[in-house]
Amino acid sequence: MENVAEFIKQPFVWGLALGLILAFFAWKSGLSTKLRLSRDIRRLENELRELQGHLNTQLKINAQGNQALQDELKVLREQNENLRISNATLQTKPGRAEVKQYQIMEAAVRQMREQAPGFAPAWEKALRDAESDFEAGENGIRRLVRRVMPAIGYQGGNHPASDDKDDND
Structure with a gap:
């Protein structure tokens, strides 16, 4: 026991112990920061997926609306052409x-x-x-x-x- 007490009194041991305590707190702080950041990353990834889902839904709705407008425009152009031809035919009847x-x-x-x-x-x-x-x-x-x-x-x-x-x- 006397050797252990003598060993503890050495400045190297005190420096080592102090260094290990500081390393432990730094490691614990880094670990907690890593866990917190990984939770934030998962939360942001989920939020990104939701936003992409909303964006895809919005783009689908806009695409359907644009397609409906294009179809209606095509039908109206055909009707316009038919009416123009009918009008010309009636004028030359x-x-x-x-x-x-x-x-x-x-x-x-x-x-x-x-x-x-x-x-x-x-x-x-x-x-x-x-x-x-x-x-x-x-x-x-x-x-x-x-x-x-x-x-x-x-x-x-x-x-x-x-x-x-x-x-x-």
Whole structure:
């Protein structure tokens, strides 16, 4: 025992003991820091996975919305093209020119009934006026009114039905 007491009194032993105690506390501190950091890493990895899941879900929702908009745009473009073709077909439909000419002549005849003194010059003037009225009426509300009720929508003259009554009297 005396040797052990003598051994403990040595400065080297005291330095070694003090160094080991400091090393133990440093090791314990490092171990606790390592455990805390590993817990933080696991928590951050879980949070990252959740955020990636949310991001993937959001991207899928946006992709579906964009795809739906693209599909709707494609359908609307096809409908637009079909309507454009239908409109062009209806504009060039046989008989349309004849109906236009008939409506012009009808307006001119109605106007002639009002201005009958000199038939040929009045007829030409009435025909030109009716054509200009027709061309002016190709756009806007007059066109719509003329499509709904063809006898209305021109200036000059009465409705053809009322003219027929006057001729029969």
